[in-house]
Amino acid sequence: MISVIIVNFKSAHMVKRAVDSVFREKEEIEVFVVDNTATSEERERLRGIFNAQEVNLVFNESNVGFAAACNQAFHSSQSEFIFLLNPDAYVIPPCLRILREFMENMPRAGSSSPLLYWDSAMTYLFPNSSPPSPGQDFCRELSEISPRFG
Numbered sequence: 001m002i003s004v005i006i007v008n009f010k011s012a013h014m015v016k017r018a019v020d021s022v023f024r025e026k027e028e029i030e031v032f033v034v035d036n037t038a039t040s041e042e043r044e045r046l047r048g049i050f051n052a053q054e055v056n057l058v059f060n061e062s063n064v065g066f067a068a069a070c071n072q073a074f075h076s077s078q079s080e081f082i083f084l085l086n087p088d089a090y091v092i093p094p095c096l097r098i099l100r101e102f103m104e105n106m107p108r109a110g111s112s113s114p115l116l117y118w119d120s121a122m123t124y125l126f127p128n129s130s131p132p133s134p135g136q137d138f139c140r141e142l143s144e145i146s147p148r149f150g
Helices: 012-023 040-049 066-076 095-105 134-145
Strands: 002-008 029-035 055-059 081-084
Touching: 002 012, 002 066, 002 095, 012 029, 012 040, 029 040, 029 066, 040 055, 055 066, 081 095
Parallel strands: 002 029, 002 081, 029 055
Antiparallel strands: none
16 A cells, blocks of 8 residues: 655645546555645635545644654555655656555665656656765855855
8 A cells, every 4th residue: 555645735726636646546545635734724625625535634733844744644654655745746647556566676765756747748857856965065065155166
């Protein structure tokens, strides 16, 4: 099973597309939407959107931050795998199956990520970013000392 965690902050109007996309997958999933907006209007909007779907709604009294909201859902999760999905993003099948199979076949892997596209036609890949390194830290520090190095 895969737990899909979506953290909402004033984005209920976008969350439905994200949730619908994971329900189109042929995987066994559980979905958590953690609301950090902390307003009654957003709560009612989310309840109205997900009244018929099996979505675990978690409502916070304040914005506890992205990581803490993810941890709330993580602690309630019954799954072996966690998939973090932004409310403005969506998956295209068989994304979750491919990620699950990869993680099952690579037990030493701690995480994986699908390809990310800028556009719905899947023409432009999201630019790769390199992992943090001492070299990057050095360059950033140097650029802060002098704009010439930036």
